[in-house]
Amino acid sequence: MIIRNAALSTALIVLLLPIKSLHADISHRKADLAVQVQSLSGAPLEGATVEIEMLNHAFRFGTSVEYHLINPEASTYDATTVENLEKYFNSMTYGNVMKWTYNEDRTDEQNLAIAHLPKTLSAFNSPEPLRLRGHATIWGAPYQVPLRVRNSSDGTYIHEQILQHIGDYHTTFKNAGVDNFDLYNEHFHERKLLIEKIVTSGVTADEAVEVASWFQKAKEADPNAILFINEYNILNFWQEDDRDVHAYKAFVDAVRDAGGPIEGIGLQAHMDRMISKEQMLRRFDILSAPMPPTVNHPEGLPGLPLEITEYDINLSWNPTPQQEADITDNLLEASFEHTAVDGLTIWGMNDSNHWRGNGLIFDDTDRANWVVKPSGQSYIDHVTTEWWENHAGASAANGIYTASTFKGTHKVTVTFNGETKEAIAHLDSDDTLTFKFAATAADASSYNAWVAFINWGSGAQSDALRNADPDEDGRSNFHEFVFGTDPLTQDLPKPPQLLLADETDFMKYTILARNEDLSVQLARSTNLLDWLPIQTVLDTLVIDDGLAEHTIHVSQSDLEPSLAERSAFFRIQISEAN
Numbered sequence: 001m002i003i004r005n006a007a008l009s010t011a012l013i014v015l016l017l018p019i020k021s022l023h024a025d026i027s028h029r030k031a032d033l034a035v036q037v038q039s040l041s042g043a044p045l046e047g048a049t050v051e052i053e054m055l056n057h058a059f060r061f062g063t064s065v066e067y068h069l070i071n072p073e074a075s076t077y078d079a080t081t082v083e084n085l086e087k088y089f090n091s092m093t094y095g096n097v098m099k100w101t102y103n104e105d106r107t108d109e110q111n112l113a114i115a116h117l118p119k120t121l122s123a124f125n126s127p128e129p130l131r132l133r134g135h136a137t138i139w140g141a142p143y144q145v146p147l148r149v150r151n152s153s154d155g156t157y158i159h160e161q162i163l164q165h166i167g168d169y170h171t172t173f174k175n176a177g178v179d180n181f182d183l184y185n186e187h188f189h190e191r192k193l194l195i196e197k198i199v200t201s202g203v204t205a206d207e208a209v210e211v212a213s214w215f216q217k218a219k220e221a222d223p224n225a226i227l228f229i230n231e232y233n234i235l236n237f238w239q240e241d242d243r244d245v246h247a248y249k250a251f252v253d254a255v256r257d258a259g260g261p262i263e264g265i266g267l268q269a270h271m272d273r274m275i276s277k278e279q280m281l282r283r284f285d286i287l288s289a290p291m292p293p294t295v296n297h298p299e300g301l302p303g304l305p306l307e308i309t310e311y312d313i314n315l316s317w318n319p320t321p322q323q324e325a326d327i328t329d330n331l332l333e334a335s336f337e338h339t340a341v342d343g344l345t346i347w348g349m350n351d352s353n354h355w356r357g358n359g360l361i362f363d364d365t366d367r368a369n370w371v372v373k374p375s376g377q378s379y380i381d382h383v384t385t386e387w388w389e390n391h392a393g394a395s396a397a398n399g400i401y402t403a404s405t406f407k408g409t410h411k412v413t414v415t416f417n418g419e420t421k422e423a424i425a426h427l428d429s430d431d432t433l434t435f436k437f438a439a440t441a442a443d444a445s446s447y448n449a450w451v452a453f454i455n456w457g458s459g460a461q462s463d464a465l466r467n468a469d470p471d472e473d474g475r476s477n478f479h480e481f482v483f484g485t486d487p488l489t490q491d492l493p494k495p496p497q498l499l500l501a502d503e504t505d506f507m508k509y510t511i512l513a514r515n516e517d518l519s520v521q522l523a524r525s526t527n528l529l530d531w532l533p534i535q536t537v538l539d540t541l542v543i544d545d546g547l548a549e550h551t552i553h554v555s556q557s558d559l560e561p562s563l564a565e566r567s568a569f570f571r572i573q574i575s576e577a578n
């Protein structure tokens with residue numbers, strides 16, 4: 001018996017491993033971030049320290065939340081909700097306040113304040129704001145349809161009311177920074193109040209023409225709005241024949257064929273049964289497939305992106321905490337691994353603010369102590385650990401350090417020769433960021449950078465001071481920096497050179513000095529005590545190695561009114577610009 005069991009276990013493992021690894025490719029979620037470290041003149045610098053800190057995902061990880069919990073002016077504002085919203089998500093959807101009845105009871109100003117609130121909140125505690133999904137413009141559920149429309153049986157009137165609302169709604173939210181909108185919610189499940197009163201034939205193609213007019217109206221009001229259709233019991237459809245999945249896709253195609261600009265397919269995913277990752281991936285394939293050729297579109301149309309819009313777990317099937325974690329694993333992994341899925345929004349994080357009392361992340365029975373559930377741990381582990389990477393290393397001989405990392409926002413910090421520089425990378429595809437550093441004393445553009453390159457010897461901190469003259473050649477270190485001479489050798493800089501005056505210049509000086517962060521000022525005196533600044537024109541010609549030839553042009557008018565003083569002293573003053 002023991003031997004047979006062992007053999008069976010081995011056989012199962014052999015069978016399961018290929019299935020698990022079949023879809024584990026997430027390379028499409030990553031890109032190469034190359035950090036190129038160079039000298040000011042473009043030569044590669046080896047050995048720079050490079051740190052890449054992930055700040056935000058490109059993939060949407062969102063939750064629904066109620067406005068009254070996150071509105072700082074509401075008495076019901078909940079700091080714990082806001083804290084967890086900013087910690088674990090980069091997107092949010094309002095549960096109710098952007099639906100038709102709520103929306104039309106508010107002023108435009110109030111509706112815009114609602115749309116703008118997420119911009120004041122942080123995504124994954126980064127400097128970036130939360131994104132917002134708009135939910136939902138049209139939904140035929142009772143109490144989501146205004147009373148006058150609900151009570152009407154006049155299809156023409158209802159059609160006109162819908163177009164009026166869509167026009168108003170998408171005019172209000174135009175340029176409000178809403179990522180995308182569920183324009184039409186639950187076509188297959190909430191039919192009686194709207195679509196069945198407008199289209200009495202019951203023919204799908206007729207319904208598609210009507211719905212296409214809604215999408216067109218939204219696009220007219222806001223050409224930049226990205227418009228989704230949204231539906232439930234698709235991902236968790238109970239039959240292996242995927243019948244409702246095909247029906248949903250066929251309706252989307254019919255609306256598109258009728259000219260309705262559907263740009264994304266929403267899947268609510270209120271899970272009422274265990275669904276495997278393979279089932280989900282198969283349904284994503286069906287839904288994201290291109291539209292087949294039609295008379296109107298002989299080439300067909302490209303497939304559409306998908307989003308999971310309302311993921312949560314229905315308690316109707318009495319799932320164990322482990323099953324809740326397992327189905328969360330399945331959905332997160334299927335969504336992240338499938339190339340067509342752009343985002344996953346859960347429908348509420350904590351039990352006490354969930355429509356069915358089963359938030360995905362937290363049991364907050366004790367409001368002072370939110371406890372992470374197994375399903376929440378699955379979410380947190382995937383989103384903030386497994387799919388969250390920081391990188392560190394050193395630039396190679398070609399000056400480059402490359403990290404293959406998640407698409408999203410990263411802070412890049414590079415340190416070379418004691419100098420540190422930072423930049424933010426928004427990584428959508430392979431990209432290169434270039435950092436330039438002073439690599440030699442001649443490269444240094446400031447005194448402090450220059451000082452770091454000189455080997456001052458031991459116990460000679462004071463030798464590096466700006467006014468020190470360790471080589472006793474009569475020039476301070478700052479003068480040595482400015483004129484590109486050696487602070488430890490008695491050498492001489494090229495002196496300023498007086499050039500012959502020509503028709504435009506009364507006189508003209510050239511000096512050789514640093515070309516960056518320096519200002520050059522000419523002054524005049526008759527007694528070597530009082531100095532009068534002279535406005536001059538300065539030309540800077542960069543030679544190389546951080547040195548430049550500065551030419552000071554002095555015209556006759558610069559010297560007025562005392563041209564009569566034929567005898568004068570001139571002083572060239574060089575200082576760091578700021």
Ligand SMILES: [Ca+2]
Pocket residue numbers: 468469470471472473474475476477480487488
């Ligand atoms: Ca000196």
Ligand SMILES: [Ca+2]
Pocket residue numbers: 471473475480485486487488489490491492
């Ligand atoms: Ca010297």
